[in-house]
Amino acid sequence: MMEITAEIRALIDKAAAGVELAEADVVKLFVFDKFDDVRRISHVLDGFYSGRNDLYRDASSNKYYLVAHKSEHTPKEFNKVCNIISEYAYQKNYVPANEAFFKEHGNVIIEEAAIQTLAVL
Numbered sequence: 001m002m003e004i005t006a007e008i009r010a011l012i013d014k015a016a017a018g019v020e021l022a023e024a025d026v027v028k029l030f031v032f033d034k035f036d037d038v039r040r041i042s043h044v045l046d047g048f049y050s051g052r053n054d055l056y057r058d059a060s061s062n063k064y065y066l067v068a069h070k071s072e073h074t075p076k077e078f079n080k081v082c083n084i085i086s087e088y089a090y091q092k093n094y095v096p097a098n099e100a101f102f103k104e105h106g107n108v109i110i111e112e113a114a115i116q117t118l119a120v121l
Contacts (some may be wrong), residue, residue: 026078027072029094031063037088038064042118044088049073049081055114056102065106066114067099073117 023029039054052073058065067083070078082091092098102108110117 009076011046024073025120027094028068028082028085029046029092029098030066030068030089031092032066032089033063035064038114039089039118039121041085042115044084045081045115046119048077049080051081051117052112053114054099054102054111055109056106057109058102059084064109065098065102067102068115 032117035057047067051073052069054067057062065087066085068081073081085091
């Protein structure tokens, strides 16, 4: 039988009492072959997606990497955003080390609001 730690017990008690638990920020990584595809998706998502997103370029592969965060969006909204982005890019598994690698070895194109910034250009 699994032992329930004090931390898990506290979460169970909060849920039983109706206390809302903070949702984890879901992060997805998308790879684009062309910058024009990133620009296009920014116009498609303009006014709908307001979450944090960062754009990097890997000079060795000449690919663009978009790191998109769920931020304040509902899981349903973020899923829709990811489905739309997937029409222009392919998704890779995200691990926090990805961003650290991009910041150290890649070119940071736009941080914090890449899609929102490109949408107004």
